[in-house]
Amino acid sequence: MSETTAATATVQEHAHEEHHEMSFWEKYIFPTDHKMIGLQYMFTGMFMAAVGGYFAYAFRMQLAFPGMDVPLFGQVTPQIYNMLITNHGTIMIFWVAMPVLIAGFGNFLIPLMIGCDDMVFPRINRLSYQIFFVSTVVLLLSFFVKGGGFGGAWTAYPPLSSVPEYNLTNWGSSLWIVAVALEIIAFLLGGINFVTTTMNSRAPGMKMMDIPIVIWMINIAVIMFMASVGPLIAGAVMLFMDQRIGTTFFLPAGGGDPVLWQHLFWFFGHPEVYVVLFPTLGLVADVITTFSRKKLWGYRTILYTTIATGGLAFVVWAHHQFIAGIDPRMANVFVVTTLLISIPIAEVMFCYIATLYGGSIRFTVPMLWALGFLMTFLLGGVTGIYLGASGLNIYFHDSYFVVAHFHYTFFPITIIGMFGALYYWFPKMFGRHLNEFWGKVHFWGTLIPFNGIFLPLFLLGMAGQHRRIYNYEHFPDLASPDLQGLRVFATASLVIMLLFQIPFLINFFGSMFRGRKAEPNPWKANTLEWIVPSPPPHGNFKELPSVYRGPYEYSVPGNREDYWPQNMPDRN
Amino acid sequence: MSLESLPALLVTAESYDPAPVPQRPLIDSRQFGMLLFIVTEVMFFASLVSAYLIIRSGLEEWPPWGQPRLPVWSTALNTAVLLSSGVAAYLSGRQFRGGSGTAQRTLGISVALGTFFLVFQGYEWVQMLGFGLTVTSSTYGGLFYLIIGAHGVHVLGALIALAYTWMRMTPGQEQPLTQGGASAVRMLWYFVVGVWPILYVLVYLA
Ligand code: HEM
Ligand SMILES: [Cu+2]
Numbered sequence: 001m002s003e004t005t006a007a008t009a010t011v012q013e014h015a016h017e018e019h020h021e022m023s024f025w026e027k028y029i030f031p032t033d034h035k036m037i038g039l040q041y042m043f044t045g046m047f048m049a050a051v052g053g054y055f056a057y058a059f060r061m062q063l064a065f066p067g068m069d070v071p072l073f074g075q076v077t078p079q080i081y082n083m084l085i086t087n088h089g090t091i092m093i094f095w096v097a098m099p100v101l102i103a104g105f106g107n108f109l110i111p112l113m114i115g116c117d118d119m120v121f122p123r124i125n126r127l128s129y130q131i132f133f134v135s136t137v138v139l140l141l142s143f144f145v146k147g148g149g150f151g152g153a154w155t156a157y158p159p160l161s162s163v164p165e166y167n168l169t170n171w172g173s174s175l176w177i178v179a180v181a182l183e184i185i186a187f188l189l190g191g192i193n194f195v196t197t198t199m200n201s202r203a204p205g206m207k208m209m210d211i212p213i214v215i216w217m218i219n220i221a222v223i224m225f226m227a228s229v230g231p232l233i234a235g236a237v238m239l240f241m242d243q244r245i246g247t248t249f250f251l252p253a254g255g256g257d258p259v260l261w262q263h264l265f266w267f268f269g270h271p272e273v274y275v276v277l278f279p280t281l282g283l284v285a286d287v288i289t290t291f292s293r294k295k296l297w298g299y300r301t302i303l304y305t306t307i308a309t310g311g312l313a314f315v316v317w318a319h320h321q322f323i324a325g326i327d328p329r330m331a332n333v334f335v336v337t338t339l340l341i342s343i344p345i346a347e348v349m350f351c352y353i354a355t356l357y358g359g360s361i362r363f364t365v366p367m368l369w370a371l372g373f374l375m376t377f378l379l380g381g382v383t384g385i386y387l388g389a390s391g392l393n394i395y396f397h398d399s400y401f402v403v404a405h406f407h408y409t410f411f412p413i414t415i416i417g418m419f420g421a422l423y424y425w426f427p428k429m430f431g432r433h434l435n436e437f438w439g440k441v442h443f444w445g446t447l448i449p450f451n452g453i454f455l456p457l458f459l460l461g462m463a464g465q466h467r468r469i470y471n472y473e474h475f476p477d478l479a480s481p482d483l484q485g486l487r488v489f490a491t492a493s494l495v496i497m498l499l500f501q502i503p504f505l506i507n508f509f510g511s512m513f514r515g516r517k518a519e520p521n522p523w524k525a526n527t528l529e530w531i532v533p534s535p536p537p538h539g540n541f542k543e544l545p546s547v548y549r550g551p552y553e554y555s556v557p558g559n560r561e562d563y564w565p566q567n568m569p570d571r572n
Numbered sequence: 573m574s575l576e577s578l579p580a581l582l583v584t585a586e587s588y589d590p591a592p593v594p595q596r597p598l599i600d601s602r603q604f605g606m607l608l609f610i611v612t613e614v615m616f617f618a619s620l621v622s623a624y625l626i627i628r629s630g631l632e633e634w635p636p637w638g639q640p641r642l643p644v645w646s647t648a649l650n651t652a653v654l655l656s657s658g659v660a661a662y663l664s665g666r667q668f669r670g671g672s673g674t675a676q677r678t679l680g681i682s683v684a685l686g687t688f689f690l691v692f693q694g695y696e697w698v699q700m701l702g703f704g705l706t707v708t709s710s711t712y713g714g715l716f717y718l719i720i721g722a723h724g725v726h727v728l729g730a731l732i733a734l735a736y737t738w739m740r741m742t743p744g745q746e747q748p749l750t751q752g753g754a755s756a757v758r759m760l761w762y763f764v765v766g767v768w769p770i771l772y773v774l775v776y777l778a
Contacts, residue, residue: 121601227612
């Protein structure tokens with residue numbers, strides 16, 4: 001027995017399969033190649049973003065022009081309205097932010113940036129996407145079953161979500177849970193792969209502190225996800241049982257506790273907002289450093305504060321429940337932790353600004369998006385502090401102030417920062433450049449209308465506009481022309497912003513086939529993905545690289561060039 | 573979804589295209605992956621436990637009036653059976669590392685004990701149902717079946733993985749079982765065995 005096991009260990013290490021010619025099927029439909037799986041996630045996420053955006057268009061039109069026959073959609077009845085906002089939120093978080101930021105960029109970048117040929121478990125990786133694909137189909141199907149899609153808000157508070165007589169979506173609400181559960185399983189499989197790969201497959205010489213910050217951030221996010229998702233799974237099982245077999249875990253009438261669901265949900269939900277934030281913070285860090293031609297300011301500070309934020313994020317969840325009847329003493333504790341968490345986040349922001357300071361900044365399209373991210377996300381973080389004060393929260397809770405707050409965080413994360421990363425790594429992904437001019441048009445055409453949508457919502461929230469109401473005409477205090485004017489302004493801004501995505505789509509798909517050819521390292525960046533051809537071949541590196549230094553050595557005195565690739569032994 | 577990736581998920585990595593290992597890994601990838609998975613599992617069971625405590629603390633009478641008591645003594649015995657299975661798995665691991673041919677037999681004993689635990693639990697469930705404790709009879713019943721059921725599903729899954737490892741230990745395999753794969757599966761089993769006493773104390777005794 002001992003010989004056999006000893007032999008296996010060596011077989012394991014050397015039995016590296018030769019890369020053979022692959023069929024279309026193997027290459028594009030059931031790939032195990034991390035790059036292709038990353039792109040599958042990304043395209044699925046883009047498609048879902050279109051669905052989520054379409055939903056937003058429909059319900060915003062209803063709010064601006066109540067009762068109108070929305071062009072390209074139709075009547076938005078109360079039931080449809082609820083289904084639209086519920087699934088808009090669900091889609092944007094679980095089917096856009098997670099797949100694009102974590103699974104998409106994570107899959108594409110991790111092996112390339114740490115210098116290995118693929119994930120440690122390529123088949124589990126493939127399985128992950130396949131489960132994700134099924135979850136997507138289930139969610140889309142849930143819109144068409146009898147009663148329509150789930151309409152109990154993305155937070156799915158019981159008893160509304162657990163009793164079919166209340167939510168009127170007997171099947172839609174259960175399918176919604178199934179879809180979310182499948183999606184979670186997909187990300188668990190992918191996440192295990194990410195962390196294990198980063199741990200075990202780094203190129204020789206790449207020490208912990210030589211790992212590009214984006215890879216750190218994705219890994220921290222994944223670990224947070226794995227540590228926080230258990231409660232959501234438990235809650236989802238209980239909610240599903242309440243719906244389908246009539247248990248009463250969350251029903252007060254049957255001895256259950258509806259606030260229990262809120263705890264389980266937000267114990268996951270708050271860490272989740274950092275799960276999506278961190279990958280983008282990482283992506284943006286790489287873009288900002290490359291185009292400042294300067295070393296990332298405070299690599300370790302950023303890393304350690306991120307880890308601290310990640311830890312704190314587990315003890316702030318009840319700030320979503322200040323008015324849910326929790327003990328005021330407990331609320332006080334959560335006020336403190338919530339206000340505390342804004343400190344490390346601010347610290348990271350300052351590090352980024354310090355990176356810019358004194359750099360020779362290049363205003364390329366990715367850089368514009370990255371700077372746009374810093375600017376807009378700042379407002380999101382700052383407004384969170386107001387909400388975290390439990391006194392103010394009594395007034396603001398469930399108002400449009402909250403809606404504006406989290407869109408000023410989520411939108412920069414999921415859209416603005418993500419576009420920065422997409423414009424930055426597009427040449428690596430497809431071997432061609434996106435058009436600069438149309439990139440700038442797209443940037444301004446997104447950034448300005450974005451503020452046009454959500455700044456008015458702060459004002460509406462302060463004026464007392466409650467969220468999740470489909471027609472404010474029924475509320476005399478909220479039906480005033482002033483407020484209605486703000487609503488129309490927000491909706492108009494949304495339509496403009498959506499229209500500006502059309503040039504992007506043309507640019508994106510056009511450049512994929514017709515764009516200017518990209519060399520391996522068009523941005524003169526240091527990290528390992530830039531030493532391989534664009535797009536990288538199956539297996540990535542001809543010869544696995546060795547790493548000699550950290551990823552952010554820009555403008556080092558004594559070098560002729562202002563960048564210094566991680567794998568270059570000598571001066572550059 | 574391809575079926576052949578399912579066992580791979582549970583057990584070993586030989587069937588994957590093995591990625592090269594440029595740096596000496598600190599810990600075997602399969603063991604590390606399992607460790608991460610167990611983090612999620614710990615949080616999952618912790619949530620069930622807190623759900624139990626929260627719902628229970630909200631009720632005056634526990635178990636609620638008219639609901640049967642749980643079989644404390646027979647389950648204590650069954651707990652001993654499960655713990656022995658864990659010990660057997662541990663011993664089998666040591667023998668496997670030491671290259672002893674008895675590793676497979678010891679693992680077989682572990683699987684057999686684990687299976688006994690599961691079957692006996694099933695038998696008790698049938699009895700409890702007969703006494704009128706059902707999922708919907710009260711939150712007490714609901715929580716009982718939820719928590720013990722969730723554990724049972726884990727026992728079943730881990731047993732399948734253990735049995736697969738056992739099969740792979742048969743001499744003359746084309747790709748013999750690796751240490752990493754085998755110990756990843758044992759880790760899962762230790763976890764499943766290890767949470768049980770907590771659940772037992774919580775649900776049956778406290
Ligand atoms: C700077 C730190 C932050 C603080 C202090 C903070 C604070 C808060 C508070 C207190 C609420 C609850 C408001 C209420 O419902 O009454 C809230 C809601 C929310 N926050 Fe934040 N937040 C911060 C950062 C973020 C980030 C980074 C994200 C997203 C990536 C985010 C996403 C959300 C979401 C989605 C909600 C609303 C959920 C819902 O009710 O549907 N927040 N935030
Ligand atoms: Cu929160």
